[in-house]
Amino acid sequence: MSLPPLRRAGGDEMNTTSPDTGSGPRGSMSMRAAATWFIDRTTLPRHGDTVRFGQDFARCVAELIPQVEYLAGQRDIDDVPARAALAGVGEARCRLDEPEAAGLTGEVERVKRLARSVCALYGHYDTLTQAHLCLVCRLPLEDGEDSRPYDRAGPSGDAGRNGRVHATCMHMARRTGG
Numbered sequence: 001m002s003l004p005p006l007r008r009a010g011g012d013e014m015n016t017t018s019p020d021t022g023s024g025p026r027g028s029m030s031m032r033a034a035a036t037w038f039i040d041r042t043t044l045p046r047h048g049d050t051v052r053f054g055q056d057f058a059r060c061v062a063e064l065i066p067q068v069e070y071l072a073g074q075r076d077i078d079d080v081p082a083r084a085a086l087a088g089v090g091e092a093r094c095r096l097d098e099p100e101a102a103g104l105t106g107e108v109e110r111v112k113r114l115a116r117s118v119c120a121l122y123g124h125y126d127t128l129t130q131a132h133l134c135l136v137c138r139l140p141l142e143d144g145e146d147s148r149p150y151d152r153a154g155p156s157g158d159a160g161r162n163g164r165v166h167a168t169c170m171h172m173a174r175r176t177g178g
Contacts, residue, residue: 136169
């Protein structure tokens, strides 16, 4: 399967303290972090900051939509992850079409919806490309890299989180329960 060229999804304008080594399109880890940070804010940011985040998230969503659509189109028509991804694309398109909201509170809520689309589309991208991320640090597990299987039992006895963690992250998985 040949993928379209991956473009930087707004990450070039974000300040980061470490190199971006995320899976998916370049800039994904910094953009995901920015989206998560914006969603989790409990205080209202300044209007100028909200506008800039909104522009970055809208640009990222606009760049991710065709990539996710392409990947979903390469799958069988009955493929559940592909259908879920296309539903996420539809929702993201609706959020892109929302006009700027009146007032700071309304605009922050609109930008939070865009940020949720950023996180969702990157998740669909990871699923469709079968990216493997460490359950602790969420960085990609490279082929041949030292990693350990990780299963945590859920309350009903089934595995709550199955996957792999970097060998260096294993101590955090034990301490925090994953």
